[in-house]
Amino acid sequence: MSTLLVIAGLSVWRLIMAALLPITQDEAYYLDWARHWSLGYFDHPPAVAWLGAGIWLAPGTVLAGRLGGLLAGILALVVLDHLYQRCGLTDRHTRALALLLTGAHLLGISGGILITPDSLLILAWALALHEAERALNTDPRRWLTAGAAIGLGLLSKYTMLLIGPVLLAALLWSDWRRNEMAGVWRGLQLLSPWPWAGALVALLIFAPNLLWNAQNGWLTIGFQLGHGFAIEVGGAVAPEVNAIDHGAYQTLAERFLSLMGYLIAQIELWGLIALLMLWVLAQRLTGRVQGARSVSPAADETPASPEVSTARILLGLAGIIPLGAFALVSWISPVEANWPGMYLIGAAPFVAQWLGVDVRWARGAALGNLALATLLVLALAQGSALPSLTDRSSRLLRETAGFAQLADYAARLDAPVYADRYQLAAMLRFYRPDLVETTQWPGLERPSEYLRGRIAPRLAPERSTGPSWLLTHSIHPPLLPGLQLQEWRVLLLCPGRGLVEVEAEPAPCRRPIQHWSLYRYAPLGMSTPSP
Incomplete structure (x- = not known):
């Protein structure tokens, strides 16, 4: 050889x-x-x-x-x-x-x-x-x-x-x-x-x-x-x-x-x-x-x-x-x-x-x-985990799967989308470069380059005059000073079904690959949008 x-x-x-x-x-x-x-x-x-x-x-x-x-x-x-x-x-x-x-x-x-x-x-x-x-x-x-x-x-x-x-x-x-x-x-x-x-x-x-x-x-x-x-x-x-x-x-x-x-x-x-x-x-x-x-x-x-x-x-x-x-x-x-x-x-x-x-x-x-x-790699490319390497493979699957669909979903929302973690913000911006306002919400998770406002506009929630969406893995909406929660959406990535918005029970799949929460916030006193 x-x-x-x-x-x-x-x-x-x-x-x-x-x-x-x-x-x-x-x-x-x-x-x-x-x-x-x-x-x-x-x-x-x-x-x-x-x-x-x-x-x-x-x-x-x-x-x-x-x-x-x-x-x-x-x-x-x-x-x-x-x-x-x-x-x-x-x-x-x-x-x-x-x-x-x-x-x-x-x-x-x-x-x-x-x-x-x-x-x-x-x-x-x-x-x-x-x-x-x-x-x-x-x-x-x-x-x-x-x-x-x-x-x-x-x-x-x-x-x-x-x-x-x-x-x-x-x-x-x-x-x-x-x-x-x-x-x-x-x-x-x-x-x-x-x-x-x-x-x-x-x-x-x-x-x-x-x-x-x-x-x-x-x-x-x-x-x-x-x-x-x-x-x-x-x-x-x-x-x-x-x-x-x-x-x-x-x-x-x-x-x-x-x-x-x-x-x-x-x-x-x-x-x-x-x-x-x-x-x-x-x-x-x-x-x-x-x-x-x-x-x-x-x-x-x-x-x-x-x-x-x-x-x-x-x-x-x-x-x-x-x-x-x-x-x-x-x-x-x-x-x-x-x-x-x-x-x-x-x-x-x-x-x-x-x-x-x-x-x-x-x-x-x-x-x-x-x-x-x-x-x-072949399993991840197909959106599935490798059974023989369950834990590590599942973690890699969660690192890569469903983000293109998530970015497309975020691009259709009625207000700017932000993320609590820099990784989520980066994935949205990679798959949809047109999400130019998307960045990391300050003060929620480990800081990153996004908080410096060089590669994306720096977010200042205290000066917000309109609604915004927060993307997170957390099932508990964070309390944000000066803002009120108006809406909560749950998105699941289901095997064989893709990205699904959860509206009522029963859940569309028992073991979703991904679980994301989207919270819509607005300044205090702003009216809640009509359904």
């Missing part, structure tokens, strides 16, 4: 899945940013909006919005092919397996299809490692291009900062190894101007977002610190935008359970590959399986060259440091499974070598992940 076949196969598969899978809620949110470019946004740096530029070609079209992410995924696989080869995976079968594993774990599957900040982060991480390896082994001037990749990654997601300790540790190890092998002091590359020039390049590329944050009360950085580390940074914005729930673990039991949950989630990301890894581990512990197949036929006879050793250390650090850093974070605060996802780039070649005892089983596990993902 050649690496070219793996890259081509994964790319074609991702393209087909991206065309079939309905838009997800966070994607719709990011693609709304793509219509209004900025140097920063409430939730993330700006690069995810740049990736979504394809939405300009065909507004409301899923595949057009995902084109940038698909391209980034293809480029990442090409870069990793070169990087893995220089790290000693000269055997094409092992290298092809490493690339397949990179694209077949759960983050590789979702990140290869969806438009997210991780799409460009993974490409930037791979490029930074590729250029750093060249700088360490052949040409120190390549620290400049490594710095450019780091700057690009920081514009996508701030977790790119973790590449710093990876490269610093690799530099220190490389310098020590070089001087030890020479037997005499030959200086330190760390003290040469090139690594520092690369850091300056990264800072210059990242500077526009830093300046934007400074001008906006450190809005994005403050949100990310609060979201990831339970640290609050003030911002010069509306109070409800800063109303972030900062949760932190207090008891030892909570901290331990959080760490265990984090580690289990990282194992689950490998899907069927994790089952094979556990089986191989059990076989080796019982002495039934010997060590992994060598990276190349001559690897057992010929020691790795200094260049390959340095590259392997770099790749190993790229796997260990992000995984370890977020393990520490999980001890004090909740951690989402995708946050340390960059580590999978460094881990994949080692896992491929370790599972090389029987390449066919490893390929089968990876292809099994892709097959399950295909079935899930």
